[in-house]
Amino acid sequence: MLRGLQIRDMLLIDRLELDFQPGLNVLTGETGAGKSILLDSLGFVLGWRGRAELVRQGAERGEVIAWFDLPPDHPGRAVLDEAGVEIEDELILRRVNATDGRKTAWVNDRRVSGDVLRRLSETLVELHGQHDDRGLLDPKGHRALLDAFAETGAEREAVRRAWTARARAERDLASARGALEALAAEEEYLRHAVAELDALDPQPGEDEALDVQRRRMQAAERVGEDITRAHAALGLEGAEGMLIDAARRLDAAAAEVEGALDAAIEALGRAMNELAESEQGVATALEGLDFDPFELERIEERLFAIRGLARKYEVLPDALGEHAETLRGRLEALDAGAGDIAQLEAAVRAAAEDYDAAAEALGAKRREAAGRLDVAMAAELGPLKMERAVFVTEIGEAQAGPDGRDHVEFTVATNPGAPAGPLGRIASGGELSRFLLALKVSLTQATPGLTLIFDEIDRGVGGATANAVGRRLSALAEGAQVLVVTHSPQVAALGAHHWRVAKSVREGMTLSDVAPLGPQERIDEIARMLAGDTITEEARGAARALLAG
Incomplete structure (x- = not known):
């Protein structure tokens, strides 16, 4: 779980320290206030690839520190053991960015590479950005999502090895045939x-x-x-x-x-x-x-x-x-060539059989997981006011390759009796966001210890639907830590902890600040989200009603 974040001289932030809590943490603020800067800074300390220039103008270097609770059975410990980093219960990440672009990282005061940070971050944080639903429109990514749900790592590795062996056997046969033909020409x-x-x-x-x-x-x-x-x-x-x-x-x-x-x-x-x-x-x-x-x-x-x-x-x-x-x-x-060709042809057949067996095992696991994913999606779509939608993972034949020979595509039917079709053709923008949320929840619910971050996952929805999205996020946060960047007052009202991101000009310099909100401040912020710049008593009343549930 992410316990805290300290940022110094990054983009529009000069000094900032945040203490996060379990449950649903919401961050709100006007467009352009700097919410993305906060996520960029977190991504920087986690080793993610992002903006090239992050140091605040006029500063010599930027620095981000993040600290996490790491229980004994957390998968991140395996990455740390491999890197030779010893920890107890608290994990401290620190990364510095110099003005010349050089980046230096430490884990519990032990210097590490960006690759170690990235592998560690995969066990710590899952970020779902506001444009993630674009990936849902491309069936090329559906197989990878299903594989993540099915945990097909061992099977995919077996298929890759078999594919490589088959390709090598075919190359050897082709090379031998070419050599034999060349020899025959000069016999x-x-x-x-x-x-x-x-x-x-x-x-x-x-x-x-x-x-x-x-x-x-x-x-x-x-x-x-x-x-x-x-x-x-x-x-x-x-x-x-x-x-x-x-x-x-x-x-x-x-x-x-x-x-x-x-x-x-x-x-x-x-x-x-x-x-x-x-x-x-x-x-x-x-x-x-x-x-x-x-x-x-x-x-x-x-x-x-x-x-x-x-x-x-x-x-x-x-x-x-x-x-x-x-x-x-x-x-x-040349004289022995015919016998060699026969042996190589037999090797190709054996390698092809091995590949077929490995690909079939991978396909079987994908088909079994597809049924489970459809069931999990049905359970998630109901609370998101899409109880009539039907999500189906279709698996067909694809050209054989290193990842098998299965074509995977997510299809949906949003209304009873309507034909199922590709997500991009059937679902609206708001529906895509909810499908993405349901899919991400289904994919990550089996991964313990992850901090889930949703960046405007509620984009395109409002009213009762936004409330349903917020309640699903709140329910998801009951056994985990969820951070949500949102413009929806319905979602913000369901947060257990609330921060506001604001931008101000001090001494001629634009800076972003993040402040935790108390009860009255939360009312004003949600009222602003409902009414705009001019906060009325009616808006405050509506905000109190949202907060009261």
């Missing part, structure tokens, strides 16, 4: 390419190895003759033979010169050893240069084939094998 190319690559069977690193062999063989052709001649010059017919002859001659002469040739003979021996090593290296090189000319031709043909395929498929030579595997995988996907 001939794939089979030819895989056969061509498999026939050549290029190996990683083969291109480089063949290139090295080819260059070595080509080099052998160029230098082979020179190396052969060099090998002959080093052999017995050349340097080796000459060194052997020199060594023989020096050995024969060495005995005659008594050691004079020893060093030369030793050096010659080393030279002969080095020469032998060189001759062996040249001989080995000659053996390596010995190749089959047909082998060079074979190597060149394979090298050219590998590089030709690399250019053809626009990959590096070493990537030909990997490319072949990629193409082979596409072929395998």
Whole structure:
């Protein structure tokens, strides 16, 4: 229950503090006095989206504080627990609006986001504005209203999950079919390419190895003759033979010169050893240069084939094998595609069946709730002097979607024997207001702890009908807290607590004030509502009669 509201520097309000009570609280005042400002300020502290600029002109910032009683079983405690806010019995909301548009909020001195405020406010206050009945004219909103009454949250979530799963299965099937069609269009190319690559069977690193062999063989052709001649010059017919002859001659002469040739003979021996090593290296090189000319031709043909395929498929030579595997995988996907499509089609059928089951469960709950809502509406319309009106919630087929496949429309027949039809075509303006009141009462009576705020719900009605609306609001307030902004003296007279909103000019500045009314002040205010600016004794008498019931 809303216990109090404190407003500072918001729009036309400089300082204001109100203490609200259980039961029916009424706020009255002339048009333009600032009643909407009061609701805007309350909506601001509750995190509702409203006017962009709320700070009173000349002030640095605006501030609103609201405090509520919160019993132990109140649903708002779950929101607070999730946000990590600890409270006992009193809930204090505070929100500040700076002139630059920045907004800051606290719950029991714990800073919170606007989202937390909005989720919390849904458990605290329900506002029914003077234009809410426009929503009754649009059948698009009727399903949501019925769902709120039926409490279909779990069923709607199941339908949304099933719808998402069905849509995903259908996308997967469509994607697989598209991919299969694309593969089928290039099947001939794939089979030819895989056969061509498999026939050549290029190996990683083969291109480089063949290139090295080819260059070595080509080099052998160029230098082979020179190396052969060099090998002959080093052999017995050349340097080796000459060194052997020199060594023989020096050995024969060495005995005659008594050691004079020893060093030369030793050096010659080393030279002969080095020469032998060189001759062996040249001989080995000659053996390596010995190749089959047909082998060079074979190597060149394979090298050219590998590089030709690399250019053809626009990959590096070493990537030909990997490319072949990629193409082979596409072929395998094509060959296995029919089986995959069959599995995906089965998945689509299963997802569709799951959706149908979830949508049927949701529809069944809506149909059951529609009967209960019609009964509840009948009970509410009687006290509102519409006992002959018949309210019927019609449910038909709609295109399947994430919210099910039910079309919901509220229809009414306002007179016996008259055909039922859409609200907007059958009901008058005053009747729409009463239908809205009955519907809102039916929708919220199962929600404990809500403060209900009605902004000119009595618009378009007067006399005995306005009195009936006021009595229904008074009865609704017996077990709850109801705030009503009204221009109807009949409704105002039934309030348990009465505030007047007035606008005045002080020091050249227009300001709005809200004041609680005592017994005599209530008489004058209701008399003003009956008679206008000039309050007569007759109007005061009529006001006393209304207050006396």
